[in-house]
Amino acid sequence: MNAKSFTLMACGLLLAISCKNGKKETTTTHEQTKHEQHWSYSGETSPEHWAEIEKNSDCDGKHQSPINIIHKDTDSSATKNNLKILYTPTTLISKVENNGHSIQFDFETGDSINYKNETFYLKQIHFHEPSEHRINGIIYPIEMHLVHLSKSGEITVLSILGEEGDDSELFEFFDSFLPIENGASKDIHHNIDLSSLFKGNNNFYSYNGSLTTPPCSENVNWVVFKQPIVLSVEEVVKLKNNMPLNNYRNEQPLNDRVVTLNY
Ligand SMILES: [Zn+2]
Known part of the structure; x- marks a missing residue:
């Protein structure tokens, strides 16, 4: 056994131990938490293996996410913007957690969007x-998912891509709660104004897809904003340092789906 394979084995052991701990501490928060002990972004539990290790999941389904959005192939024939962002400037963040897969900010129920004449609440x-997600094959340094749930259990995720440039006040705020250890959470109970995410950002792609993490459920309305927001390299790096390396799922086949351009 060379040094490299020993290191890999040691890492595997460490993962197994932390997974066990994760299981013990898991409470009845939400669906994704229940699955966090099984899958990862690397090694034998990486995205390529999700369908085999998550037996009752949709991870091998035909309408999976993310996808590569090819602008020239989108349908813009009869579409208009049917999305209303109804956030208030006092959106209340309740806590931040490191769930071992991502850094996640949780919200008090209240702020919502209206999409296709249905109300979805920011979770x-x-x-x-x-x-x-990729647009015309381009991978962006960061992607932000704003997960919304309707009263009937339908999911709409707003996806905002980020490119590197000037500082973002909003990301300064997010980063101010870091570092946070794997499995840890911190209470926040603080107002936040998310309007800067949508300034001049009216065009978006939409399609029917799935959660990009197990159980990969195919009940997700995806809204991917065409225009990326700008944040600094340092702001990206600070988030990156608190998440597993490359915490993304690879591109999934479009199959019979059509991506719509809304404007
Ligand atoms: Zn996500």
């Missing part, structure tokens, strides 16, 4: 580094 925001 949580988390991050992927680099992006999961």
Whole structure:
């Protein structure tokens, strides 16, 4: 056994131990938490193996996410913007957690969006580094998922891609709660104004897909904003340092789906 394979084995052992701990501490928070002990972004439990290790999941389904959005193939024939962001400037963040897969900010129920004439409530925001969705094959340094749930259990995720440039006040705020250890959470109970995410950002792609983490359920309305937001390299790096390396799922086949361009 060379030094490299020993290190890999030691890492595997460490993962197994932390997974056991994760299981013990898991409470009845939400669906994704229940699965966090089984899967990962690397090695034998990486995305390529999710369908085999998550037996009752949709991970091998035909309408999976993320996808590569090819602009010229999108349908813009009869579409208009049917999304209303109804966040208030006093959106209340309740806590931040490191769930071992991402950094996640949880919200008090209240703020919502209206999409396709249905109300969806903002539950949580988390991050992927680099992006999961691609636009015309381009991978962005970061992707932010704003997860919303309707009263009937339908999910709408707003996806905002990030490119590197000037500082973002919003990401300064997110980063101010870091570092946070794997499995730990911190109470916040603080107002946040998310409006900067949507300034001049009216065009978006939409399609029917899935959760990008097990159980990969195929009941997700995806809204991917065309225009990325700008944040600094340092802000990306701070998030990256608190998440598993490359916490993204690879591109999934579009199959019979059509991506719509809304404007
Ligand atoms: Zn996500």
